[in-house]
Amino acid sequence: MPSYATLAPFIVKRPWLHNLLKPVASWYANAAGYRQLGLRFDDLILEEDEDVLKAIQRLSPKESYDRVYRIRRAYQCSVSHKLLPKDQWTKPEEDVPYLSPILEQIKAEHKEKEALDSLTVIKSH
Structure with missing residues (x-):
């Protein structure tokens, strides 16, 4: 579960809202510029x-x-003040989460550990 507020579950449950905001989300991802450096969102x-x-x-x-x-190549582009050639940009279909699912799994493990550590044992006579 992310440590920041998100409207994603709300939007995903409403197809009309998802379809309305999809072009805006695509525009924003392209405007952010990380794909032009060959990065994926989880690299950030x-x-x-x-x-x-x-x-x-x-x-x-x-x-x-x-x-x-990807990070080193983006850093080199940043230092030289150049973008990658367009054929090397990260395509939207390549920009899939690879680190976020593992991060969510680790946070779930922490939550489970806390729940187990806080258990109290009651002895029955």
Whole structure:
């Protein structure tokens, strides 16, 4: 569960609202500019949180390598003040979550651990 307020579940449950906002969401993702640098949305998650570091460690070696490659390539583009050629931009269908599901799983594990740690044992006589 995200630590920020989100209207996504509300919007997804209402197809008419989803269809209305889909073009706006696509425009916003393109305007954000991360796809022109070859990044995926989950590449933007900051690595300052302990849970994010755990999630990154759980990535497959290939996915971890790809993430580092995309970030380094984007950094190089940023330093040189250039965008990637259009054929190297991240396509919308490629921009799928790969780190968020693992992060949600870790947060669920923390929640479950807290619930189990707070259990009280009542002895019956």
